[in-house]
Amino acid sequence: MNIAIFSKTIPEESIQYIQTIIHELHSKNCGIMFYEPFFEKIKQQIFVPDGVKFFKTHDELEGKVDFLFSIGGDGTLLDTISLVRESGIPILGINLGRMGFLSSIARDRIIPAIHAMLDKKFVLDKRTLLRLETSEHLFGEMNYAMNELSVYRKSPQSMLKIQAFVDDEFLNSYWADGLIVSTPTGSTAYSLSNGGPIILPGSQNFVITPIATHNLTVRPIVIPDSSQIRIKVVGRVKEFYVNLDSRSVLVDSSMELVINREDFKINLVRLAEESYFKTIRDKLMWGLDIRN
16 A cells, blocks of 8 residues: 655654654555655654655656545645545545644544554545636636635725625625635635534535625525536725635736536545544534533
8 A cells, every 4th residue: 555645844843743654654564655845844853764755746646646644734634635636545634733624633543543544444525626717717727625715805994895696696795805615624614714604524515605794694605516606806996815725816806706616526534433523523622511
């Protein structure tokens, strides 16, 4: 079995967990491929056995690895999408960050998680992506997101007037700081912090959530992910930001944004004993008695 290891940067005190992963995989006769830019940052602090290979791009992974380990936080895992793309390579998220909704494997569960994966005691959560289409091809080939697309004002002095259409039917004009179109995966991210609902990963929906809307009766709305969404910023504002997950571009207000469900999905590894509801309870501390 061949495993790719991806990370961007981690605190020095967490280097030991990288070494633990390398040692455990090597002891199980797994082939290891290391993301080279990350390896260059930590190569003086770890030991790697002979035979370890390196990669930088999507083309170097497809058809050559069985799993990809994302080591860090949820932001790190979102960055792996550019490497996995439509290949179907399953991603195991190891959380060395804070919340860890997507990177659900805690530090003290690394070795048991590796054993469970090698013993095939896991399921694959297939996560829907959204795709952005624009006349300017804003994000090139990486025009999709697993969490959300958002538009946001450039100037703190001016709110946006955003017209939204669903399947060519006018939905609403939002007077707000911005607007979020979220996948079920992203429903526990930026959308949730703006009052959006939590949507189960397999629910086949998108959520449209306003950011600091001026009209307090306007609320998030859930629509089928088979729908096409069109967004247009109108009025006096000339520029605004478009964000796909952590990537951001400043665009002219003449641009129309068209959002559809992406044709492929991302496979996230979930251990057999874990569940989405358990993750919500643990991460959001649901049911915690705070009276004492």
